[in-house]
Amino acid sequence: MPRQRLQKINMKIGIGNDHAALEMKLQIKEFLEEMGHEVVDYGTHTSESCDYPVYGAKVAKAVASGEVEQGILICGTGVGISLAANKVKGIRCVVCSEPYTAKLSKQHNNSNILAFGARVIGIEMAKMIVTEWLNAEFLGGRHQERVDMIMALEEE
Numbered sequence: 001m002p003r004q005r006l007q008k009i010n011m012k013i014g015i016g017n018d019h020a021a022l023e024m025k026l027q028i029k030e031f032l033e034e035m036g037h038e039v040v041d042y043g044t045h046t047s048e049s050c051d052y053p054v055y056g057a058k059v060a061k062a063v064a065s066g067e068v069e070q071g072i073l074i075c076g077t078g079v080g081i082s083l084a085a086n087k088v089k090g091i092r093c094v095v096c097s098e099p100y101t102a103k104l105s106k107q108h109n110n111s112n113i114l115a116f117g118a119r120v121i122g123i124e125m126a127k128m129i130v131t132e133w134l135n136a137e138f139l140g141g142r143h144q145e146r147v148d149m150i151m152a153l154e155e156e
């Protein structure tokens, strides 16, 4: 079967992980680079136990500042690292364990960081989720109004 190609190439994507997801992070990084994307790896770079909020925040700040266009975060479940990322102003980080939610999170919610769990899904599912997410486009319109409502909560 021909390999599925990503439509958008040459994007600058930030990636981050904790110790539970080092191997999957490296595989996803390679997958993205094979597709033509530039990947900025914010760590962690070893399998030594570490604190996932540190890496969630690094990638989230890079996305929020425009240093990278989009972000991918991986920890054991995807939960802790996404919670940390969502504390950074301007971030809409989603945890996905299947591609449908990943695609809709971009189309309807304009998610700017994708998270998943290395202890929850396998590498092939992770690649499929990443592909759907990167290929999806925000649909705007009524969805923009709802996203604006979400972002207005940051000002309260």
Ligand code: RB5
Pocket (backbone or CB within 6 Å): 018, 020, 052, 075, 076, 077, 078, 079, 080, 081
């Ligand atoms: C690390 O043991 C684990 O707590 C972390 O990878 C993640 O699953 C947290 O949400």
